[in-house]
Amino acid sequence: MSTHVRHPIWLPALRPADARTFASLYAVESFARATISSVIPIQAYEILHNEQIVSILYTIVALLGLSVTLFMPMLIRRFARRWVYTAGACLLAIGSLFFVTHTLTGQLIGMLCRVMGASALSITLNLYIMDHIRKSDFMQAESLRMAWSMFAWTGGPTLGIFLYTSFGIYAAHGAVAIFALALLVLFWTYRLGDNPSIRPGKSRPANPLANIGRFVAQPRLRLAWLIAFGRSCFWTTFFVYGPLFMVITGEGELAGGLLVSAGNALLFTAIFWGRAGKRFGGRRTMTFAYFAMSATLLAAGAVGETVPLLTGAFLLCGAFFAIALDALGSTAFMRSVRFYERAQMAAVYRTYLDFSELTPPLVYSVVLAFFGLGSVFATLGLLAAACGFVTWRYLPKSL
Template sequence: MTPWLDSLVRPGPAAFLALFFLEAVGRTLLIAVIPLQALESLGDAQNVSTLYFGASVAGLLFSFAIPWLIRRLRRRGVVALGAAANLAAAALLATETAAGLAVGLWLHIVGTACIEVPLNLYVLDYVRRKELGRFEPNRIFAAAAAWALCPSLGVALRAHVAPWAPFAASAAATLVLLLYFRRVRGTDEPPQPPVVPVNPFRYLPRFFGQPRLTLAWTLALGRAGWWILFFVYAPIYAVTSGLGELAGGVIVSAGGAALFLTPLWGWMARRFGMRPMLAVGYGATAGLTGAVAAIAGEPLHGAYLLVGAALAASVIDGVGNATFLRAVRPLERAEMTTVFNTFRHVAQIVTPGLFALLLATFDLAQVFLAGGAFMAAMAVLSLYIPRRM
């Protein structure tokens, strides 16, 4: 076996990049389909926001059980559980019923968490700390093909093959991920004692008592919240403005294609520092997102602005979670990683929750205005990143 192929079947950076790619394929096939299905079933953007809010709250409650599950099932068992949850989610979502939509979305969130948490812990075991800053943009780049192609592919399958087709494709990708994960893991023991996550509540005071970790968490929350806005409300914007479902998928895919630039942004962050890159990324994303509200009567121009905002957001993704990885103390990685990962769950709750309240009074355009204002606040916060980072 050549060294390149050997690196793909043994735990290490190359194998984990492949796993993150497969996980992204299964997820992105549905990333634009689920909001469109929810809009069709529930009638308006406010009801869609409420659905996402409820499913995300239930997903957050489940996530607190993941440390316990890892202790009982070990990390490979939790990955298998996540794959099973994603398969069940695909089956329920394919029923196109209100109950199937609600439970399927929750299982989809649960499955993603059960796969991502163990994979991130494996990364901490097998990727050296000095290489983590390079691994983050490479991880995003490895998934860029999925983010560029699969959202529009999922919508096209729904429109031109069958409503259940994108869910079947997502299930197939999940099965491939599970089989490949079992092959990669082999019988190797980690090069250091395995990292096991702990209950995040126990370490909240210590985590948020460290300003650099608090800053890293807040910036990650802003990044995750904006992408939730993009993936949920860009397809809804396309449909409600008259561009159509396929245009919604194309907008999401075009935005996802910007992730191909993350290695470039990662290199620039190492060359010029994370602080200026994040300030520019958050600031440009803020301006372009807010501008969508200003030209609400020009849907095609709004679509271009959304794609441009995604390009600006990819600058932020080029830095990834490096602000946290640089700030966390090696002996506290397990505890602090568990707390840090809550940013995603909080974003999944806060973003649709706030927008559900906003949409009760205002129209969809104000969602983009609020998103732009929030990202402007993140641009200001990024100026507090220490220069040496």
């Protein structure tokens, strides 16, 4: 028959997608994003010369990114997931083209491309994971994914700063384009298929507001969002206020950089937390992690500026427990979402990242008007304690 296609004999030889497949994709993607994670704020400051305006720029991008995230299911509904994932990787590279213009317009568009690309990659990768990994294996798969990303988030920011300061703006952003290209090659090599059951049916609303309503109406999805929001607030605080604390207390920029690098290096413990979750249960492990993280943050807030290095040590302990929530937290969503509305709910679920970048600075700006910098960590500790209580009270024991 003229319509018959004879595939090369090596095509079926590729093994089915497993945890290592998604861990490798996430690791390369992390390199593409982490390499310029420290370069972007420096570049924004060089253009604007004002910290407050830089914060406003980040707020604008975060709000626009939130809108894009909520509309992502409409793109997934319209196109095959593989093309949305491909577009996400391309957006990371396109963003680099705008960044190298070193203008305010280029900076804004570049940051927006980066946010849009990260949103597309995150949502589609989560859909692929839920499509190919059994529910009983989610914890192990997620812990492996976090552990493999350690190399990117530990070495990537340092690599980006080195390229930017030693070889210039083209070298730093050129590295992102290379990593994005490598991600595309790897993704298409794996040839991940789209499961038709994951696509929303025609009767399901694609309207973002309707999707939010569906999400909020499901208690377990609300709980999964809160778990993710709490641990993401920790990382937002750790990456921004950790180095700032070290500089203000006189320990210097190097101490701040080492604090962030040490926190990222702890990602290898995700394997340990994955095994702990499998042995003791996700509910117990995540509750313990939240309460332990709360204790270390309250201790950091109590010590404050009196012994900066001890405060930094408490923050690192908090990072250790936050990684447990990185490794296990998303399983609460993956096991709760209904298969026929995964795309819509995954987009709403990911808004925890946008809100965790918007909410803490707003709250801290009020707290800092009355208390010292250590109050930031104490405030976060109270949030962690609240998340821990809700997790213990409402997360099913069977998780």
